Amino acid sequence: MQCVVDEESSLGSEDYVEPQEWVLEHLDKNPSHLTYREIITRPWRAWRRG
Numbered sequence: 001m002q003c004v005v006d007e008e009s010s011l012g013s014e015d016y017v018e019p020q021e022w023v024l025e026h027l028d029k030n031p032s033h034l035t036y037r038e039i040i041t042r043p044w045r046a047w048r049r050g
Contacts, residue, residue, distance in 0.1 A: 004035040 001019040002009040003026055010022035023036050 002037050002039055003030070003033050004037055005030070005033040009039075 001023050003023075008026065010019040013019055019038070027033060
């Protein structure tokens with residue numbers, strides 16, 4: 001997760017709980033930071049035919 005206001009980010013995680021907890025802690029410390037973005041990275045593998 002990333003705070004839109006100051007661009008601070010949580011650590012990466014395969015589970016949603018840790019980033020969600022980070023958002024709640026960040027909001028607690030910064031009550032005016034109300035907007036966050038979820039950043040998802042999916043691995044892809046490509047290969048050539050033939």
